[in-house]
Amino acid sequence: MGEVISFLPSCEFYFNLGMTAFSKSNYKKAITYLERAQTLAHTDDDYVFANCQLAICLQYDNRYNEAIQRLEKLNLHYGEHHPEIQYFLANCYAFMNEFKRSLEYVKGYLASGQQEFKHEATDLLSQLHHEQGNF
Numbered sequence: 001m002g003e004v005i006s007f008l009p010s011c012e013f014y015f016n017l018g019m020t021a022f023s024k025s026n027y028k029k030a031i032t033y034l035e036r037a038q039t040l041a042h043t044d045d046d047y048v049f050a051n052c053q054l055a056i057c058l059q060y061d062n063r064y065n066e067a068i069q070r071l072e073k074l075n076l077h078y079g080e081h082h083p084e085i086q087y088f089l090a091n092c093y094a095f096m097n098e099f100k101r102s103l104e105y106v107k108g109y110l111a112s113g114q115q116e117f118k119h120e121a122t123d124l125l126s127q128l129h130h131e132q133g134n135f
């Protein structure tokens with residue numbers, strides 16, 4: 001008779017499944033896995049990370065309003081220690097053609113001094129300045 005193997009799902013397990021689905025452009029499956037991952041997060045950092053990735057998947061699935069709602073809530077509670085949330089918000093608002101809101105968030109991110117998305121944020125800022133005539 002076979003051995004019984006216990007399985008304890010974790011945030012990391014579902015996060016990895018979500019990212020694998022995302023890399024295959026299976027956004028609905030990625031969203032399902034990342035929703036599960038964020039419920040299993042044991043630290044604020046894991047919770048924020050899983051939710052940011054979930055928001056990115058929502059964005060890729062053209063669910064911009066849901067992504068923005070999730071990111072705005074995250075920013076309210078965790079933004080002080082996670083300025084990258086502002087970069088993700090700036091990106092979402094840019095896709096929604098809400099350039100003024102996007103500009104506010106990208107400037108906030110760049111002012112934070114965080115370097116992780118500095119290059120991407122600088123590119124976005126440049127694009128937003130180019131779009132300023134369309135406000």
